Amino acid sequence: AAQIDRETAFLGVPGQPHPWAARPEAELRSLAETGRGIVLLAVADGDIVGYLSAFAGHFARSRGSVFIAVVGLREAWRGRGLGTRLFAAVEEWARARGAWRLDLRVSSLNERGQALYRKCGFVVEGRIREAVLRGGAWTDDLWLAKQLDPMPPAALAPAGDSRRRGSGGHAVGTLVVREMRPGDGAAFHDWEMR
Numbered sequence: 001a002a003q004i005d006r007e008t009a010f011l012g013v014p015g016q017p018h019p020w021a022a023r024p025e026a027e028l029r030s031l032a033e034t035g036r037g038i039v040l041l042a043v044a045d046g047d048i049v050g051y052l053s054a055f056a057g058h059f060a061r062s063r064g065s066v067f068i069a070v071v072g073l074r075e076a077w078r079g080r081g082l083g084t085r086l087f088a089a090v091e092e093w094a095r096a097r098g099a100w101r102l103d104l105r106v107s108s109l110n111e112r113g114q115a116l117y118r119k120c121g122f123v124v125e126g127r128i129r130e131a132v133l134r135g136g137a138w139t140d141d142l143w144l145a146k147q148l149d150p151m152p153p154a155a156l157a158p159a160g161d162s163r164r165r166g167s168g169g170h171a172v173g174t175l176v177v178r179e180m181r182p183g184d185g186a187a188f189h190d191w192e193m194r
Contacts, residue, residue, distance in 0.1 A: 052086040068104040087120040108140040
């Protein structure tokens with residue numbers, strides 16, 4: 001990953017390790033045990049020449065939306081079809097787990113990446129203005145997605161969920177917005193479970 005980062009301006013920053021860099025085995029074990037994500041490797045002659053990492057939504061209602069967090073290839077291996085093969089593999093993984101969409105972000109400056117994503121069936125759904133500081137200037141990112149099979153009706157609302165969109169509510173008392181504090185954990189958990 002560090003070598004790939006050095007060969008592109010669109011991934012990590014050289015000298016700044018990835019969050020999982022100190023414990024990659026633990027992170028990969030966790031992904032495998034929970035099924036919440038996958039890291040795919042492109043390996044040539046025993047050397048890792050590329051990788052793709054993707055993560056399913058954390059909550060039941062968003063597990064069918066898979067976010068592709070990183071796609072990286074060694075410079076010498078770009079343009080050889082490895083990116084296409086990584087995307088085919090992540091799509092197969094996503095479909096096998098019942099996902100209905102793939103999402104990713106890409107720099108508006110990364111024309112080569114955008115071409116690969118379009119080739120793989122992704123479309124631009126939005127622009128994230130001034131998302132990343134590159135070369136001393138704020139640059140935009142694009143939000144791309146690929147719809148997979150139609151979302152199953154059962155995934156739209158959990159069983160027994162009688163709530164409807166747009167159902168109103170009334171504010172009671174004074175609303176306060178603040179950071180979470182020690183001691184808020186139990187109340188927050190109860191709220192999430194409801």
